[in-house]
Amino acid sequence: MEDSAIIELFFARSEEAIKETASKYGRMLKSVALRILRNMEDAEEAVSDTYMKTWNSIPPTRPNVFSAFLTKITRNISLDMLDKEHAEKRGAGEIPALLDELEECIADNRIPVPGEGMELREILNAFLEGEKPEARKIFVRRYFFGSEVKEIAQVYGLGESKVKMTLARSRERLKKCLEEEGVTV
Amino acid sequence: MITDKNKLLRAIGDIDDKYITEILSEDAGGKQNVVKVPFGQRPIIRNMKYYLPAAAALLIVVACIKSGVFSGFGGASSSGTSADTAAPQAAYEASPAAADNYCDSAAEIDYDAKESEGMTSAETSQGSVEQGSVNYVGPTLSEAEADMINPFIDCRNLREAEEIAGFEFNVPEDLEPDLQAVYRAIDGKLIEVIYFDGDEEIYRIRKGTDRDVSGDYNDYSVSMCVDSAAWAAELKGYKDGLTNCAVWTDEDGFGYSLTTEAAPIKTDRVIEIIDLLMQ
Numbered sequence: 136m137e138d139s140a141i142i143e144l145f146f147a148r149s150e151e152a153i154k155e156t157a158s159k160y161g162r163m164l165k166s167v168a169l170r171i172l173r174n175m176e177d178a179e180e181a182v183s184d185t186y187m188k189t190w191n192s193i194p195p196t197r198p199n200v201f202s203a204f205l206t207k208i209t210r211n212i213s214l215d216m217l218d219k220e221h222a223e224k225r226g227a228g229e230i231p232a233l234l235d236e237l238e239e240c241i242a243d244n245r246i247p248v249p250g251e252g253m254e255l256r257e258i259l260n261a262f263l264e265g266e267k268p269e270a271r272k273i274f275v276r277r278y279f280f281g282s283e284v285k286e287i288a289q290v291y292g293l294g295e296s297k298v299k300m301t302l303a304r305s306r307e308r309l310k311k312c313l314e315e316e317g318v319t320v
Numbered sequence: 321m322i323t324d325k326n327k328l329l330r331a332i333g334d335i336d337d338k339y340i341t342e343i344l345s346e347d348a349g350g351k352q353n354v355v356k357v358p359f360g361q362r363p364i365i366r367n368m369k370y371y372l373p374a375a376a377a378l379l380i381v382v383a384c385i386k387s388g389v390f391s392g393f394g395g396a397s398s399s400g401t402s403a404d405t406a407a408p409q410a411a412y413e414a415s416p417a418a419a420d421n422y423c424d425s426a427a428e429i430d431y432d433a434k435e436s437e438g439m440t441s442a443e444t445s446q447g448s449v450e451q452g453s454v455n456y457v458g459p460t461l462s463e464a465e466a467d468m469i470n471p472f473i474d475c476r477n478l479r480e481a482e483e484i485a486g487f488e489f490n491v492p493e494d495l496e497p498d499l500q501a502v503y504r505a506i507d508g509k510l511i512e513v514i515y516f517d518g519d520e521e522i523y524r525i526r527k528g529t530d531r532d533v534s535g536d537y538n539d540y541s542v543s544m545c546v547d548s549a550a551w552a553a554e555l556k557g558y559k560d561g562l563t564n565c566a567v568w569t570d571e572d573g574f575g576y577s578l579t580t581e582a583a584p585i586k587t588d589r590v591i592e593i594i595d596l597l598m599q
Contacts, residue, residue, distance in 0.1 A: 162484075162507055163344070166473060175480045202344055203337035210333050230329075237325045255331045263339050272346070275339050278332045286474070 138201040145193035152193075153186045160202060164209045170281040171213040171230060181216055185209045210279065233278060236302065240310045262312040266305060273298060274305045347471075472504040472512070481505040481512075487574070489513075489527040492596050496522075521581040525597065527574055534577035536565045546591055551598045555587055563590040570598065 136155050144152035164185055168178035185208045198204035217230055263271050269291070276282040276290070284302070288295045475481040482488050484505035491513055499515040499522055506512075510528035514521055526533045540556035553568035553576075562584035567577050576597065578590060 163347075166507075169473065169480075173476060175476070175483065200337040200341055203340040206340055206344065207333055211330070214330065214333070233329060234325045237328050240325075240328060255328075256334045259331060259334075260336045260339075263335060271339065272343060275335070275343055278329065279335065279340065280343060283474070286472075289472075 142193060142197060142201060145190065146197075153190060156186060156189065156205070157182075160205055163202070164205055167206055167209045167280060168213045171210065172216060177216055178213075181209055181213045184212045188212065210281075230281065233281060236306060237278065239303075239306045240313065258313060258316045259309075261316075262309050265312075266308070270301050270305050273301050277302055471506045471509075473507065475503040475505055478503055478511075478513070485509065485511045485528075487511075487527070487529075490597060490599065491525070492599075495593065495596060523578055523580045523585060525593070526577045526579075528576075529574065531569055531573070531575040532567050532577070533575040534565055534567050534579050536577070536579050538565070540564060544587075546594075548591075548595065548598075551594060553591075553594055555590060557584050557587075559584070561587050563587045566590050566594065568594060568598075 136159065141152055141155045141159070144155060161182060164182045165178050168181035169175065172178050172181060185205060188208050189205060192208075196204075214230070263274070266274060273287055273291070276287050277284070282290075284295050284298050287293075288298045291298075293301075473484055475484065478489065478491055481503040482505075484507055486508050489511040496515050499517055502514040502516065504512045504514070506528075508529070510526060510533060512524055512526045514524040516522065526535075536556075538556075541558050542560055543554060543556045546553050546555055551568050551570065553566050555563045555566045557564040563578075563580075563586070564584045565577065565579045567575070569575050576594075578585075578593060
């Protein structure tokens, strides 16, 4: 079923919307959650919560890109779940490593950002727009999807050291980008 | 105001949709292309260790021919000196030949890919519909890029791998009590268990929906068929009594394989493992 048709089902408050969403994107969303949570039960819970949140969001929201809309919700829910004690006990997958790496971008761990979150979003989008495609995709796979360095290296047929180097340079550019846009480190 | 790294990580979750669909589309495209060369990164990686020495050997031979080492058995010492000085130039001149050799090798890989194309295109035409409808606007993948996509999902245990693959794999928990097992799966297609001794991979076993799931395209010099009441396997290697690759199927049409990354395994042990897996 086309995404637009599924969205219409949500607007019509038909429960078929969730069924169709699960059928079309369930496995992909579970994969996104698994990368972050590294636990099947938690991942399933995150995906179920994604359907619920989507149900509550549409209407009024009408997503432009349904797959990205769902992916973002699953990612956020998965990160929320990591805050729960039981998830932390089971291990937080790649997230601690991601946080350590991202800390390089904010140096003293306190970045005053002018304006609200939307501005930071724009800075991040501008940074990604300026990245070369390979570096951008590696960055998004690592810091949005939470993929391991090893996995990214396999995906693009690169060595792990090359991926790490690419990420380090991207982080350095992001740091500069944040500073140039008025973010004081 | 961002006060910590957590907020930056959260903010990355709100990036433009096009950067997310860029990856989703890549993965969707990768599914289609990876099945074209089943489990296809390993053959290239594996064979590279043979192609590179072969290319180096070819360069040396060409350099020797050009310098006259093989032109006769007399005057060896002067020829040897000549070879030393001529080698860099000869190697440079020989590089197109080496390149041709590499292309031939690549062509072999491509041929293997085309062999399986008929089967996989039918599968992808069925399985890619949902992925194909991802609303993606952006650069398309080159074939080379797409072939590099890794479809494996790391799993914490066999149960997770089975769930992703959609079928069971009877791997005894005590199959290798002294080794560490790593579980991976390809959505709806394959389960893989890799056994490590520390950092060294000892062997990997696979079960999948294709008949030959080994992903091993090496040309082995020794091949034998082993039959039991429950299964029949082809065991391949370079020496009698030692196996590098075993391939077999079950009555439901699932394919199995056991492959070694480094040292071969004693054939008796391989047969024992197959027996345990097929119980």
